[in-house]
Amino acid sequence: MRKKVTLKQLARELNLSISTVSKSLKNDAEISQKTITRVHELADFYNYKPNALAVSLKSNKTKTIGVILPEILNHFFAKVLYGIEQEASERGYKIVTCITNESYDKEVGYVEMLNYSSVDGFIISLSQETQILNKLEHFKELKRDNVPIVMFDRVTEDVECDKVIVDDKKASETAMNYLIETGCKKVAVITTIGDLSVAKLRLEGAKEAIQANDEVSLVELSIKNTESPEALIEQFLKDNTIDAVLGLDETAAAVSINMSHKLGYKIPEDISVIGFTDGLLAKYSYPKLTTVSQHAEDLGIKAARTLVDQLDNYEENYQNKTEIVKTSLIVRDSTY
Known part of the structure; x- marks a missing residue:
């Protein structure tokens, strides 16, 4: 060589x-x-x-963005990453991506590593463990060093930074109202991500829709990520008489359809099902799943655009902002 x-x-x-x-x-x-x-x-x-390092030292910029995701097997995060890379590349930036696998310690380690490597800024979705522990000092240190951060989807109000989110509460309320409008009276709200901020907001939205209608009742099942959703959801469906499931995540909805089939229920004749995240499980389940689309690719584009705009147009008294990406209810065969 x-x-x-x-x-x-x-x-x-x-x-x-x-x-x-x-x-x-x-x-x-x-x-x-x-x-x-x-x-x-x-x-x-x-x-x-x-020499890239020499160029970055001279310009005080590396034109590199650190992206930290809690997981990558999830279709939502894969699509967000695609959107981030698209926008960053068009604006002349490269990305370095790290996956925490929901670990707080890995998240801290990746933040330190990328910051030491002198990335210009961060795009981050919090790990599940970070949200449970609510330990955020590693992000507050970045802010003290004036390193720009954009948080998306899983965010915290305890860190002052730009945020790009979907209106999870409103989206869930809309989904629940659709079930009610199609005649559902006994609705189960099931989630496999109960510890996350997005699930809590979605539960709030579902409950608000129920409160406005005295004829509708609600039962809940929240499953930790260490537990087997199949067995728990199967037993829950045996123990409760319901005519609809609002899955607060794609896994909860897909497993609910499978367990309903196993127990002899017809979808949607006996049980209507709605889920979140318009991923592969939604499109290829049987019947195809009615779902809330969070427009993940657009969310990723907006997150990258927000960060790059801040990097390329420095303002001494920059005001952090929160941008909300609207959701869509995509009606398929698992509901009427």
């Missing part, structure tokens, strides 16, 4: 100053065309690339 050539080596071989070589590579008008051609020819011969 050919050894990487430096600016200093190019200058030595051409018998030019480092400054002249640098300006020639940028086609500076101060330099003669003859010299520019000589420099480019030698640079092309050696396949010269500028």
